[in-house]
Amino acid sequence: MAFDVPKERFAGKIREAVIGATREQGGTRRSSLVVGGSGGLPMHRFESEVPHTPLVVMDVVDTPRVVPEVLQASMGPIVKDPVEWAKKCEKEWGSDALLLRLQSANPEEENRPVEQCEALFRDVLKATTLPMFVYGCGFEEKDAKLMEAISNAGRGERLFLGLAEEKAFKSLAAASMATGHGIVAFSNLDINLAKQMNILLLDFGVKPENIIMDPLMAALGMGLEYSYSVMERLRQGALSGDPVLQMPIICDASCAWGVPDAVEDDPRKGNVLQRGTNWEAITAYSAVVAGADLVIMRNPASVALFKQAVKDLAGGA
Amino acid sequence: MPTAMEIYKLLPKKNCGECKFPTCLAFAMQLANQKVALEACPYVSPESKTILEESGAPPIRLVSFGLGGEPLKIGDETQLFRHDKTFYHPTVLGVIADDSEGLDRMKAKMEAAKAAAFERVGQRIRIDAVAVRHSSGSPQDFLEGVRHAAAMTFPVILMTEDPKLMAEALAMCTASKPLLWRATPQNLDAMVNVAKACAFPLAIGGAGSLDELSQLADKAKKAGVVDIVLDPGDSSAGKMLETLTIIRRAAVKKKFRPLGYPTMSVLGESVEDRMKAALGVMKYSSIVLMKEMPPESAYPLMTLRQNIFTDPQVPIQVKPGMYTVGEPNEKSPVLFTTNFSLTYFTVRADVEKSKIPVWLLVVDTDGQSVMTSFAAGKLTPESVAALIESEKVKEKSTRNEIVIPGMVSRMSGKLNELTGMKIVVGPRESSGLPKMLKSVAG
Numbered sequence: 001m002a003f004d005v006p007k008e009r010f011a012g013k014i015r016e017a018v019i020g021a022t023r024e025q026g027g028t029r030r031s032s033l034v035v036g037g038s039g040g041l042p043m044h045r046f047e048s049e050v051p052h053t054p055l056v057v058m059d060v061v062d063t064p065r066v067v068p069e070v071l072q073a074s075m076g077p078i079v080k081d082p083v084e085w086a087k088k089c090e091k092e093w094g095s096d097a098l099l100l101r102l103q104s105a106n107p108e109e110e111n112r113p114v115e116q117c118e119a120l121f122r123d124v125l126k127a128t129t130l131p132m133f134v135y136g137c138g139f140e141e142k143d144a145k146l147m148e149a150i151s152n153a154g155r156g157e158r159l160f161l162g163l164a165e166e167k168a169f170k171s172l173a174a175a176s177m178a179t180g181h182g183i184v185a186f187s188n189l190d191i192n193l194a195k196q197m198n199i200l201l202l203d204f205g206v207k208p209e210n211i212i213m214d215p216l217m218a219a220l221g222m223g224l225e226y227s228y229s230v231m232e233r234l235r236q237g238a239l240s241g242d243p244v245l246q247m248p249i250i251c252d253a254s255c256a257w258g259v260p261d262a263v264e265d266d267p268r269k270g271n272v273l274q275r276g277t278n279w280e281a282i283t284a285y286s287a288v289v290a291g292a293d294l295v296i297m298r299n300p301a302s303v304a305l306f307k308q309a310v311k312d313l314a315g316g317a
Numbered sequence: 318m319p320t321a322m323e324i325y326k327l328l329p330k331k332n333c334g335e336c337k338f339p340t341c342l343a344f345a346m347q348l349a350n351q352k353v354a355l356e357a358c359p360y361v362s363p364e365s366k367t368i369l370e371e372s373g374a375p376p377i378r379l380v381s382f383g384l385g386g387e388p389l390k391i392g393d394e395t396q397l398f399r400h401d402k403t404f405y406h407p408t409v410l411g412v413i414a415d416d417s418e419g420l421d422r423m424k425a426k427m428e429a430a431k432a433a434a435f436e437r438v439g440q441r442i443r444i445d446a447v448a449v450r451h452s453s454g455s456p457q458d459f460l461e462g463v464r465h466a467a468a469m470t471f472p473v474i475l476m477t478e479d480p481k482l483m484a485e486a487l488a489m490c491t492a493s494k495p496l497l498w499r500a501t502p503q504n505l506d507a508m509v510n511v512a513k514a515c516a517f518p519l520a521i522g523g524a525g526s527l528d529e530l531s532q533l534a535d536k537a538k539k540a541g542v543v544d545i546v547l548d549p550g551d552s553s554a555g556k557m558l559e560t561l562t563i564i565r566r567a568a569v570k571k572k573f574r575p576l577g578y579p580t581m582s583v584l585g586e587s588v589e590d591r592m593k594a595a596l597g598v599m600k601y602s603s604i605v606l607m608k609e610m611p612p613e614s615a616y617p618l619m620t621l622r623q624n625i626f627t628d629p630q631v632p633i634q635v636k637p638g639m640y641t642v643g644e645p646n647e648k649s650p651v652l653f654t655t656n657f658s659l660t661y662f663t664v665r666a667d668v669e670k671s672k673i674p675v676w677l678l679v680v681d682t683d684g685q686s687v688m689t690s691f692a693a694g695k696l697t698p699e700s701v702a703a704l705i706e707s708e709k710v711k712e713k714s715t716r717n718e719i720v721i722p723g724m725v726s727r728m729s730g731k732l733n734e735l736t737g738m739k740i741v742v743g744p745r746e747s748s749g750l751p752k753m754l755k756s757v758a759g
Contacts, residue, residue, distance in 0.1 A: 003528045003573065006566040046559040108752060220617060221437075223659045225624040228599075229400040236398075260666060261437070261620065269435070270613025278617045282595050286621065289558075289599050309592030312554040 007047040010239035013039040014293070015246045016052075017182060017212055019097055019160055020131020026156035030129035033097060035212075035293040036248035042235060042291045043313050053314050054288045056303050057133055057296045058095035059254055060086045062112075062120055063104040068257045071299055074273055086124045093300040094307060097131045100124055105137040105146050114142075118149045125154065133160045133184065133296075136172075144171035151175040160184055160212060166197055173204050182210040184250060189216045189226050191233050191245075198244050208247065212294070217251035219259045220283045227251070228290045235291035248293035253284035257298060273301075281305040288313070319372045321349040327365035328358065335359055376569045377577050379406075380518050380544045380603075382496040383472030389445055391546070391603035392579035397565060400629055406579075407626040408597060409604040410618065411446035411474060413583070414466075416458035423449070423462045431471050433615055438633050438658050442619040448498070448606050449486075450476035456485070463489050474498055474606070478523075480507035487515055496520060496604075498583075499548055505533060509540045520581060522548030527560055531567075531575035538575075545578045546604065554593050557582060561601040579603035598622045632684035633658040639708040640665070643674030650757050651710055652720040652743065652750075653678035653701055657686045664747045671751035673758045676714055680704055687722045698731035705736055720757065723749075 014036040021027030035055060040048020064072060064079045071079070078085045082100070089095040102117045104110040121134060134150050136143030147161055148171065162184030164172045169185075176183050185201055187193040194215045201211055215234060218227045231249060238245040256262055262279035265272055280302035284295040288310060297303050325345035336357040338344040347353040348369075355361060355369055379393035389409050396402050412430040414423035427447045434443035449466050451459035459477060466473045467490035475486050476498045483497055494517055500508035501523030512519035519542050524530035527549065534545050547564060551557040564580055567573040581604035582597040584590040590607065591614055597605040598621050610618075627633055634656045642665060654664045656679050668675055680700055682690035690696035701721075704710075711717065719738050721728065723745035733740050744753050 003531045003567070003575070004571075005527070005563055006571055008566075043555065043558060044562065045555060046563075218659070220624065221620040222662055223624075224621070225399070225627050225629070226659075228625065229398075229629060232398055233400055258666060260662070260669070262617070268612060269616045270611055272613075275613040275616060278591070278614055281592065282617050282621055285592055285595055286599060289596065305588060305592065308588050309554065309595075312589040312592070313558065313596070315553040315555045 008041070008044075010039060010048070010241075012239045012241040012243075012246060013037070014235075014238055014248060015209055017209055017248050018158060019133075019182065021156055021158035025158070027158055028125070028129070029131050029157065031131070032158060033131050040239070042289060045314070050314070052293070054292060054310055055096040055294045056094070056284075056307060057097045057099045057250070057294055058089040058093060058300075058303060059099040059101055059296050059298055060089065060124065061101045061103055062117070063110060065109065066103055067298075068263055070263050070273055070276055071257060075300070082120060083123050083127050086128050088300075090128045090130050093303055095130060095303065097133065097294070098124070098128060099133040099135060099296055101135045102146060102150075103137050105139075105142050107137075107139055107142055114146050114149050117146055118153050121150055122153055125157065131159075132157065133162065135162045135184070138163070140168040140171075143168070147172050148175045151179040151181050154181065155179050158182065162186065163214060164197065164201065166193065166200065169197075169200060170204065173201055173206050176210065177206060182212060184212050184214050185247070186214045187216065189218065189223075189230055191215075191230055191237065194230070194234060195237075195242075195244050198247060202244070208243070211247045212250050213247045214250050214252065217253060217255060217283065217287055217292075219253070219255040219262075220279055220286070221259050221261050222255070224283065224286060228286055231287065231290035231292060249291055250294040250296065251284070251287035251292040252296040253280055253287060253302075254296055254298040256280035256283040256302075277301045277305065281309070285309050319349065319369070321346040323372075324348050324369065327361070327369055329360040329362070331360060333360065371574075372572075374577075376572055377565075377579065378544070380546060380579050382474075382494050382518050382544075383446065384470060384493050388494065389472050394565070394601075395569060397562075397569060399625065403628040403630065404626050406603065407622050408602055409445045409472075410594075410610070410615070410622070411448050411472075411604065411606045412444060412610045413448045413450050413476070413606050413608050414462055415450045415452055415608070416455075416462050417453040420458070420461050420465070424465050427466055427469060427471070430610065431469060433610070433612060435616065435619070437620065437623060439635060440623060440633075442623055444610060444615060444619075446472040446474055446604075448474035448476050451479070451482060456482050460486060460489065466490065467493060474604075478504055478508075480504055480511050483508065484511050484514075487511070487517065491515065496546060498546075498581075499523065500533065500537060502529070502533065505536060506540075509537050509542055512537075513541045516544075518544035518546055520546040520548050522550050522583075524549070527563060527576070531573070534578060535575040547576065547578050547580045548583060549580065550583065554589060554596055557593060557596060558600055561597070565601045581606065584608070594618055595621055599625055634684035635661045635679060637679050637681035637704070639710070639713070640677040640679055641674070642668045642677055643672070645674040645676050645714070647713065647715045649674050649676055649714055650716065650720055650754060651676040651678065651714045651718065653680055653704070654722060654747075655680055655682040655685060655687050655690050655696060657682065657684045657690075660686050664750070667747040667750040668754065671754040673754045675754065676710065678704055678708060678710065678719075687724045691725045691728075696725065698728045698735055701728070701732055702735035705738070711738075720753075722747075
């Protein structure tokens with residue numbers, strides 16, 4: 001019985017999305033990144049072209065309130081200085097792009113005014129040269145003003161703004177359409193909701209190449225299997241030819257630091273920082289194996305581990 | 318499984334009725350649905366019987382090894398993707414104790430592996446096996462290690478390519494039905510004889526290609542070894558994804574018998590290997606062996622395995638009852654949620670963020686979330702009231718007040734009527750709990 005290698009071909013293909021703009025392209029970034037573009041199952045290089053290796057987007061949070069203590073200790077005082085934090089992501093930690101989370105705009109917490117958030121964004125933009133994502137605080141009214149300000153301040157930079165949600169996407173979509181930025185479309189762990197979100201944006205007039213999907217990454221130990229299967233199905237739907245599912249996928253693996261198992265002190269489970277580091281790296285890695293084109297990460301050691309693993313996965317021999 | 322028509326062609330077509338079905342075609346249809354056994358037909362030819370047994374076998378053979386009571390089971394998978402049905406047999410995780418490390422180190426590794434067992438979401442997760450590997454050049458070192466492993470009453474994998482040494486080693490641990498690693502193109506005949514004599518499962522590897530690996534497996538099978546594990550031995554994670562995917566596809570989609578066996582990945586201790594272990598769990602390794610498995614790597618890996626091998630149809634549940642967050646007293650708030658593990662853990666994590674101690678009641682909803690179970694009538698004012706009663710909530714907290722999920726605010730009236738407690742409607746999303754609890758407790 002001769003062995004015939006079973007290979008799979010697909011009709012559909014993941015769209016490419018371009019993040020960031022160089023001076024020639026009207027921005028100030030050192031390069032623009034391309035994600036997506038694959039016509040096969042995730043990282044299946046033996047049967048399909050994988051033109052772009054998954055990228056790391058390290059996040060920078062404008063308030064240490066949401067950074068767990070174990071990370072604050074290991075990352076040092078920079079967690080209180082977003083500009084320095086962003087510079088480290090670029091210069092020392094090998095991040096491919098940046099995500100600035102303007103959490104402090106939250107009206108129920110710091111309630112920082114839009115002008116201050118915009119000023120911080122300008123400072124980060126000036127201090128770094130990586131392509132950028134910018135997320136608001138999740139409160140629709142505040143984010144509407146905030147994202148309008150950011151999209152104007154970042155005109156020409158080809159930012160990706162988020163998060164567009166089913167019930168709150170119009171102001172974000174309008175702001176990004178006016179200034180040529182992209183949008184991160186969030187949906188809550190459901191392939192139909194992910195599709196619905198894309199349809200809403202497309203109907204609103206957003207171009208498909210301006211959408212990246214975030215189908216919600218549940219962390220390792222906190223329902224990772226749901227996200228894993230939703231992404232596998234999204235990817236298969238896209239490959240079978242559904243144009244509304246062919247947007248690249250971004251996954252937020254920094255949620256790993258919210259998992260009690262990952263960060264609790266329990267000597268039987270080993271060193272807590274190393275355990276947390278593995279936790280975030282495995283969360284990100286599983287996202288890539290399931291179909292993510294970009295992962296959001298926080299801990300530099302996890303990023304190093306993840307990048308090495310993805311390089312190994314991208315190597316053929 | 319063959320279709321009824323394919324089976325029918327192989328039956329005697331006598332329509333004798335001795336199988337209790339009126340015609341051979343009717344019997345064939347029952348066979349195709351696995352409702353009857355072929356033995357019910359007294360006239361089926363031996364040739365047809367062999368063909369039907371072969372084609373009725375699962376695409377990937379179920380192989381078991383390890384101690385008699387609860388042996389480790391691997392293989393017998395039917396899917397490429399877990400969402401299409403489920404993955405059945407979780408990846409076996411094992412630590413390699415190499416005899417070149419010295420007996421003390423080997424013993425320490427074996428003991429640590431056996432001790433690495435945890436309770437997680439109501440399930441026991443653990444390192445499942447130890448692998449004793451020969452590389453020192455001195456057979457005595459290996460046999461000392463095997464002796465220790467055999468005395469541990471723990472599943473064992475014997476790793477040597479020397480058939481004579483393998484025979485000696487397995488004689489020391491027959492009770493633990495070890496997996497024998499491995500036959501290669503160089504030692505195939507001799508190693509097959511060793512495996513045949515003891516009827517223990519045999520790993521096959523050292524092949525230059527999948528084609529060669531399948532030929533070796535076929536040869537071993539024809540020589541009489543029934544339980545085989547494939548070790549494709551890949552250099553990079555990319556290659557590992559490729560070969561394990563092709564093996565799984567060939568077995569499941571093409572019914573290619575020579576690759577219809579469980580697989581294993583023998584890894585080292587590099588950073589890449591740590592993540593390859595995770596890849597193996599996700600993408601089709603039945604056994605992952607690692608040179609080092611410190612708990613800070615093993616625990617996340619076991620958690621990943623638990624996640625990936627969760628049946629998508631059956632939600633993981635936590636035990637219903639009264640839980641505490643922090644050290645609540647009679648002044649502390651009482652909350653309730655459902656016993657779907659994700660709901661429970663999310664609520665618990667958000668409550669912990671508030672740093673306010675609370676009593677957390679977990680209602681049995683068969684593992685459904687708040688909205689789903691409320692809609693399905695599994696989360697009712699009655700079921701909550703009954704739990705409040707049986708858990709003696711009013712004795713534990715004297716506030717006479719309960720915080721209910723915002724999604725089920727509609728049960729406020731009835732629940733108040735049934736319990737006499739003041740109902741506080743909580744946030745719709747548990748992320749709102751810290752803020753809400755601060756105002757309730759303050």
